[in-house]
Amino acid sequence: MLIHIYHCYVQAFIEKIVGFRWLIIILVIALTGFLGFQIQYLTINSDILSSLPDDDPDALLLKQIGEQFGGNNMGIVILETDDVFQTHVLKDIRTVTDTLEALEGITSVTSLTNMISIKGSDFGIEIGKLVDEYDLPESKEQLEALRKQVLSNDLYRGSVVSADGTATLIIFTLSTDADVRTVAGLVKQKTTHINLSEKVYYIGSPMLVTYISELMTSDLIRLIPIAFILIALILAVSFKTWRGVFLPLLTAVIAIVWAMGIMGLMGFQMSMISNNIPIILLAVGSAYTIHVLNRVNQVIHSDQRKAVIQATSYVIIPVILAAITTMIGFVSFIFGAYLDMIRDFGIFTALGTLFACLLSIFFIPSVLSMLRYHDGSKFMDRKRKSFLSHRLLAPLKDLLFRHPKYILTSWSLLILLSISGIFLIHRSVDIQDYFPKGDPTREAEKLMIEKFGGTKPVFVLFEGNMQDPDVLKVMNRCAEYMEQSPDITSTQSIADLIAAINGLITGEPGIPEEQYQIEQLWFLLEGNEMLNRFVSEDLDEGVIMSRFKSPDNESKKEFAAYMKRFIQENSNEKCTIRITGMPFVDITMDRSLINSQLGSLTIAIIFVIIVVGMILRSFPSGLYATFPIVAAIIILFGVMGFAGIPLNIGTVLVASVALGIGIDYSIHVISHFNHLFKATGNAPQALEETILISGKAIMINVFSVAGGFLVLIFSQMLPLQYFGLLIALSMAGSSQAALTLLPVVLILVHRKS
Amino acid sequence: MIQIKQVFALFLLSTSIILIPCTVQSQDAKALLKKMDDLMMAPKDRIATVEILLENKGGKEKAREAEMKQKGADKRLYRYTKPENQAGIATLSLPGGEMWLYLPAFGKPKKISLLAKSQAFTGTDFSYEDMDPKPYSERFDPKLINSTDKIWQLELTPSYEKSDYSKIVVDLDKTNYFPTKMEYFDNGGQKVKVADYNYIYSGKYWYAKTVTMKDLKKEHSTEITMKEVKFDQGLSDDDFTVESMIPADKRKTDK
Structure with a gap:
């Protein structure tokens, strides 16, 4: 009775939505236009220093000293050769020095060819240049004298010229009001044009920040279309209809535009972490519409409007629940994160998820109700005979009912093995680990450590x-x-x-x-x-x-x-x-990686149990829902340990994101099962239908989400590569756990009862 | 034949039309620069109180004061009186680029051999190259590039090696031949410094009451103001000896 009343309420609500469909569609278009316009104000900030929190005294003091004494705006050009003390190398150093000095936005340049030398002599003090830039030493004796003078003085050795005389630094300072990216870009462009015979490297905050920004921009430009096409292909194969491809992607794109637009409007900046918000939202944001569409396709009704209302009313609760739990996963970063950029990432991915959820409840039914009648029976028929249902889900269901204990044992063994891998995980906060081997910035960092003390x-x-x-x-x-x-x-x-x-x-x-x-x-x-x-x-x-x-x-x-x-x-x-x-x-960041990881995971799991338990009105359901995802996270950490993937500022996000997304699968399974079980009282039948219907949406969702995230392995930054790979892995893990481990738990629970 | 003669005559005429103004212009420029030098170096000697005001990018100011004695162009003694903790410090410039520094806290003056003229002169925005006592007309090749009602504009190109400047553009007052403004361009052709001069007439000489030098890159400026200026006081070479840097009451003990 209660269920019926509740269902009537939900149906009336969806009817209202469909009744105001024009208003909703116009509002969505207007809001998308407005927020899309705001994206132009979104800027990239790849400076890790600015993301350090002010409540950490070490970080605050570092920022203050950097600003006051100018360390934050110092860039370095490194020239590496067999011997710095050669006339042609000195000429090159002089050319680079002159070139940089002429650039607007650079206030000072220090190099071997313009350094002041103050030394005592028999008659007093001699103030001169270390090297006469207008009359460079040419003879062997002159060059040897210079080598001796430079390498015997602590002011020069190891700070301007390496102790072995094979590398030299040209250090420049940017004016405080200079546009860092423009100046750094010019430094690179101008020095490249000189055609230097030495190997050239760039390092220092302005160069690093600019390099990371460039990588981020090129990642965005390259990866978003790839992820888009990949998800579209997966949806096309899964739904085999235009609307099945177009609507989930449309939802995700609008959610991205809204989230990024609000970022721009509120003056937030894109960081090297929030850079992947669009890809995450592309993958996550399409999921809710996939579930709505999947249900609409299954409802057999001659009236498209009524089919939409009926299907949406079935799916609205699991969709809301899935969105809330995903948001909990993202929001949990706010409490445990050390870096501001991780907190911002949490806030805006959560916001984007909320938008995707609202769009799938309000906008998608409005659009669907206006489309022509779609014969659900044909679709259902085709669906039931599809590869996924026929070859994968049906045999899986048989296996679950036949050997629940084997499946439980297999999962237990896998979890035990993974737990042993967790102890092998190492942490890394080193900037070198952001770039793949052979990357010029990584090489420059290595050279600085080897020859200039880091x-x-x-x-x-x-x-x-x-x-x-x-x-x-x-x-x-x-x-x-x-x-x-x-x-x-x-x-x-x-x-x-x-x-x-x-x-x-x-x-x-x-x-x-x-x-x-x-x-x-x-x-x-x-x-x-x-x-x-x-x-x-x-x-x-x-x-x-x-x-x-x-x-x-x-x-x-x-x-x-x-x-x-x-x-x-x-x-x-x-x-x-x-x-x-x-x-x-x-040291603090390293400690925070553990605290952040444990903190955000604990918060997320507790909230998920509470929220799922409350909405499904059953605490055990809340608890069962977490089994698959906890198993998937343990396996994730085990893989990280065995594969030697470090816990860093990118991978620290994986577990909570995985929890937020992966819990959706359990929610869909449990809510569908509860719904059918309450209606029929037949647990095996309820479970069978759950696996065949919700299982299908879950598989489609896993393929599209994991596909979207796997695109990140083409990123030029290692933390993002790992992030994509590990999320895809945990998606596979949590979906399989939701379709095998969770049903087995449900079978065993209901067998006993 | 007539035709050849006519063509030749025409050629001579046309080249002279092109070349004559160039020569005249060059002569004019040289003469103008010489007049500027003459005006700047007219007094035999001078004594003044010099106020030096340094202002950084943030608008923060630092003041210094020194007693200055100068004989001819190349003998100059500064004895600092402010700030208090640097009072008594003296610098002496002598012909041939010879320079001495006296720090009272350390007793004997030290000779400073200045091999890099781009160095800032005691923390100001003037470099030792800017303060070179040699006349401009001996150091630069001038070119007249502009003329208005009030000023001639000369472009000075260094005739010596190892200059930090590719050129200096000078605005020269048409009535009295003193500079009103100098713009300094680095070897990359970029304007790096600007000096504004405020000349006044006192007794029988024109002198720069204030000079403000702005470093455009560092956004730092130095204002030098001359006060209580006295000319032709009959200073002798003895006023410019190394020993003269040490205050009289300390000379004996130092010896």
Whole structure:
């Protein structure tokens, strides 16, 4: 009785929707036009730094230091050759230096051919250029003298020229208001045109950010059409009708336009994670319409309008439920995510899923009710004889009823095996792991680690009077202490400069004893650009700059503990010492990968049990619904462990996304089964029909969703390749579990009852 | 034959029409630049208080003050009086590019050999190349490129090697031959700095009361203001010795 009343309500609601179909269609078109227009305001931001959260003190300090001392807008051109100290190489360095200096948006360039050299001589101080750019050394003696001068000085060796003399850096700084992508693009374009004989690499935040943006744009341009065509083909094979291909894709495309339009409207930016929102929505967004269409096709009614109303009223609850659970999977990132870009990804994929769901309930029935009559009986007949039903689902159903315990045992073994693989999973937050082997950025990163002490910046911030000898002496000690770490090659600070200039004036390098002496030495540094990189305008803050070598997380933790000891022992009333840098952010990010993964999964599973249990009015149903997806996630982690796929900022999303999408299959199976079982009281019959009808929609959905995600393996970024592969794998796992493990549980539960 | 003669005459006439203005223009430009040099170097010596105001991109200002003595074009002594913690610091420029620095906290003056003229002059936006005491007419080849009611515009191309500039465009006041503006272009042809001059007449000389140099790339500027300027004070070479950099009361103890 209750079911009947409820069904009447739902039917009346769908009738209203169909009654307002013109209004709904016009509204959807208008909204799509408006939000589609907003997409033009959507910009790409591939800077990981900007995505670091402000509530993490390490990340906040890193951002502040980067902005204040200019580390965030420094780019590097690396020239690699057999020997830097050759006239033609010096000429090339000079050409690149001049070319970069001429570019608008670049405020300064530092290279071997324009560096200032200040040295003591018999008569006083000699201020000159390290290399006379107008009269480059040509003779063997001149070049050897230059080699000796450069490689014997800590200011140059390892920071401008590699210790083995085979690579050199040309470091440039962008003005704060420069358009990073334009300038970085010009740097690449102009240096390419020079036809350098050396091997050229680009690294540093502006170049990296631009490179990732380029990859993201080209990924979007290449992959979306492929995913679109692939899903269209799968739908065409499955439904064999135009509407079967067109309507699911239309729903997904509108949902994408709305989600991306709102992103643009609200001033959000595309990140290297949200870059795959369109592909995810293309795959996920089509699913709800597939279920609506599948049911419409099964309803035999001479009136198309009534067929649509009847079919939609059957499917509306599982569709809403599936959308809510998928959204829970995405929204769960908000609670556990460390990076802002992961949180944004969660919000907008959830929003896109909501739109797809609303469209499949409001827009698709409105459109379908206007199409010509579709003979469902013919369709059903054809469907029942189709390959999927006849060759796959029917034998599967027989197997389930005949050997439920074998199937349960097989799943148990598979799960046990996968659990052992989970312990093999390793985590990675290293930027090198974003790019496939042979990628130019990965090669540049490798070269920087091998020859220039890495790229991960480390900053030690001293808050105190930068002209106080006691403060500068602590800075000097700190630099020496840091350099004892195997992962720190060299350090730079104002204390180094003051000590060096003092040496030139007095003949004894070191920090002078009196403040007024330092204040007068400062006169020689005024106007030097290096000063802005080392001390604040008011001289109340200064930094030691360095780079960390090892990508290994344990080394980072050891270094953090090592530096903590120094800071505790040396912070005093004259100066407060704080340390930050990418290694420290990496440690937090690494810890957050586990917390984020466990947090978002736990939240998602609990919510799914509650929501499914409440809507289906049965707590056991909620619990059973999670079995297939939990099994699929365990298998997913097992595969990651055995295959050596790391848990990183891309793959950390997989489990929750998989849960959100994969739970739909269980929901469709359970709700269809409950509906039939309550109507007939015959569990085997209810299960048989569930597997044959909902199983079909599930298989179509799996093929299209997994196909859509598999397209990501053609991405140029490794985390996205893994993401696509693993989602496809977990889709296969959760669908198979929903069609085998879950029915077996239902068979066994109902056999007992 | 007549025809050949006529053609030849026509050729001579036409080339002279083309060439004569060029020569005249070049002579004019040289003469104008020489007049500018003469005006700038007219006083035998000068004493002044120099205020230096540095302004960075964010609008933050730093002020310095120095007592300046100059004899001829190539003897110049600056003794800084502000900021207080740099008071007493002195720089001495002598003929032949010789430069000395005196830091009171360290006693003896040090000779500075300046091999890179692109270096900023004591933190200002003027480079040592900009401050070169040699007359412009000896360092640059001028070309008259424009003329208006008030100014001549000269394009100066460095006649020496190792310049940081490809050219300097000077606006020259038509009445008095002082520069009102100089635009500096780097070797890539990009305008990198602009100097604005404000000349005033005092007694018998014109002098730049203020000069503002703007570095367009760094968005940093330096304003130099001359105060209490006195000309022809009879300064001698003894006022420009290395020892003269050290204040009198400290000389004995240093010795």
